[in-house]
Amino acid sequence: MPSTSKMVPVPSRAIIPERDLNATPILEVSHLSVHFGGLNAVEDFSIIVGRTEIAGLIGPNGAGKTTVFNLLTKVYQPTRGAILLDGNDTAGMNTVQISQAGIARTFQNIRLFQSLSVADNVKIGLHNQVKYSTMSGILRLPSFWRSERRAHDEAMELLSIFNMQHMANYKAGSLPYGAQRRLEIVRALATRPSLLLLDEPAAGMNPSETEELMANIIKIRDMFQIAIMLIEHDMRLVMGICEGIAVLNYGKIIAKGTPEEIQADPAVIEAYLGQKKEA
Amino acid sequence: MTFLSYLISGLSLGSVYAIIALGYTMVYGIAKMLNFAHGDVIMVGGYMSFIATAHLGWPPLASVLLAMVVCTALGIVIERFAYKPLRAAPSLAVLITAIGVSYFLQNAALLIWSSNPKSFTSIVRLPSLKLFDGELTVSSVAIVTIISCIIIIIALTFVIGKTKIGKAMRAVSEDKEAAQLMGISVNQTISVTFAIGSALAAIAGVLLCSAYPILMPTTGSMPGIKAFTAAVFGGIGSIPGAFWGGLLLGMIEIFGKAYISTELSDAIVFSILIIVLLVKPTGLMGKKISEKV
Structure with a gap:
């Protein structure tokens, strides 16, 4: 099979925002691959994400984007490759x-x-911050009430990012769709991440909701000073807020760059629109 | 007056079923498996208490604590070595393993303590309560059993509803993968669930043997099956379901014995289960099951 690498402009520089250049990248993935039987779901995936970068991962359906997230979170163990989180190897x-x-x-x-x-959904996210033993929980020691109160206050504070405090006692399953998506982000933030992965956060949202989401993603990044990597099909969102973008097709990165570079890339256009059949 | 006395016996037996059923239902709710060895953990609890009081001369409460400690450890060990390796296996394999563990425990008990029935001395050594000028006698064991059951259900509701481990349990019960991504260790949560269930089984074993003082290696198996029935009856996976299911089953059994037929009482219990499941397949308080995609 002829290599497609000729068509791919190899980025001459690491595409991380200038403000993050002096810090250790939050995520450094090199040659990540996973094979399911004979299928190379992800092949030779390398990417660097800056400490406070908003990065996008795009590509046609079935390109392996969610598989990359599953590899990063170790839902799948990679066949090959290394994932460095804040400079530390996550192998094992x-x-x-x-x-x-x-x-x-x-x-x-x-x-x-x-x-x-x-x-409670948010408090489960805070799980690792709430420190008390099961025994003191059973015995209702004061420390239990103290930390439980702290968790409650923190949960309310996190919910206030999306103005959801008044929904605190609702059942999560009873919330409208958009609120459920927002709650999922709040729950993820409760674990105090340094890298937040959003899998199609705008799916099923109308244009004005998407607009709001874009503002909120930037707000979260600024508030918590974390990196956010998102998978999204809504190009307005991706091109609007992502600083670096990687395009995945058939499990391989076919392009990396700034939104402008990606929009002009012939390999990307081909992946999305299909190649003209040649005789 | 006899009605009242049957009612109290029914509530007392029902409380024992409820305490056992709580273990079944918690394990099912969180690990999604039927731990058929649960009934035999009751028997081990009974023997531990028996040894502590009859051979070592320990006070009753200390013997209960010993039974709880040993059964908790046993529950964790069973889970670790018999069920954990099968976490990804089909549920049928786990079910058969659980039946295997059940027979293993029974036969181990047979080997250690032989098949001779031991006569268990009640751990409740208070005189019976005589009410209405001696017309109604309530055994102290029955009172202690009912009170223990109420305390356990309140404590368990608190632990599951309000504490960190309780939230972890509910999270694991709903979505293991999402729970792990929240930093909750599924294995640890399942271990704790088995530990709590087995500690409850120990209490149930001691109370059961105090009320029906014959202890044999098969002592736990029938109450285990009845409690499983109670859990299904109330809606397996539901804590209040196990509580009400246990109480109802105990009362049905005693009233069936008293007013219909002693021989048929078990048949009546199981017939009612079949009828309930025909009318409401998820049990009295069971949630509607919706498959996740």
Whole structure:
């Protein structure tokens, strides 16, 4: 098979925002690959994400974008390649350790704890911050009430980012769709991530909701000073807020660059619109 | 007056079923498996208390604590070595393993304590309560059993509703993968669930043997099956369901024995289960099951 690399402009520089250049990148992925049987779901995926960057991962359906998220969070173990989080190798870590190390995510098809209250969903995210033993919980020691109150206050504060405090006692499953998406982001933020992965955050949203979401993503980045990597099909959102973009097709990166570079890239246009059949 | 006395016996037996059913339902709710060895953990609890009081001369409360500690450890060990390796296996494999563990425990008990029934001395050594000029006698064991059950259900509701481990349990019950991504260790949560369930089984074992003082290696199996029935009856996976299911089952059994037929009482219990499941397949308080995509 002829290599497609000729068509891919190899970025001559790391595409991370200037303000992040002097800090260790939050995420450094090199040659990441995963094979399911004979299928190379992700092949030789390398990317660098700056400490406070908003990065986009785009590509046609089935390109392997969510698989990349699953690899980053160790839902799948990679066949090959390395993932450095804040300069530390994550090899051998499991999903729980990854969460504690600072990666949080949302899901393409919302996966809230439906039968729990909105506040409890967020408190579960805060799980690792709430420190008390099961015994003191049973014995109702004062420290239990103190930390429980702290968790409650923090949950309300996080909910206030999206003006959702008044929904705290609703069942998560009873919220309207848009609010469920927002709650999932709040729940992810509650784990104190340094890298937040958003899987199609704008899916099913109308243009004005998407507009609001874009502002909120930037607000979250500025407030928490974290990196955000998102998978999205809405090009207005991706081109509007992402500073660096990687395009994935058939499990391989076919282009990396700034929004302007990506929009002008012939390989990207071909992947999205298809190649002209040659005789 | 006899009605009242049957009612109290029914509530007492029902409380034992409820305490056992809580273990079944918690494990099912969180690990999505039927732990058929649960009934045999009750038997181990009974033997531990028996050894502590009859052979070592410990006070009753200390013997209960010993039973709880041993059963908690046993529950964690069973989960770790028999069920954890099968976390990804089909549920049928886990079910058969659980039946295997059940027979293993029964036969281990047979080997250690032989098949001779031991006569268990009640751990409640208070005199019976005589009410209405001696017309109604309520055994102290029955009172202690009912009170224990109420305390356990209140404590458990608090732990599951308000504490960190309770939230972790509910999260794992709903979506294991999402829970892990929130930093909750699924294995640890399942371990804690088995630990709590087994500690409850120990209490149930001691109370059961105090009320029906014959202890054999098979002592736990029938109450185990009845409690499983109670859990299904109330809606498996539901904590209040296990509580009400247990109480109802205990009362149906005692009233069936008293007013219909002693021989048929078990048949009556199971017939009612079948009828409930025909009318309401998810049990009395069961949630509607919707498959996640």
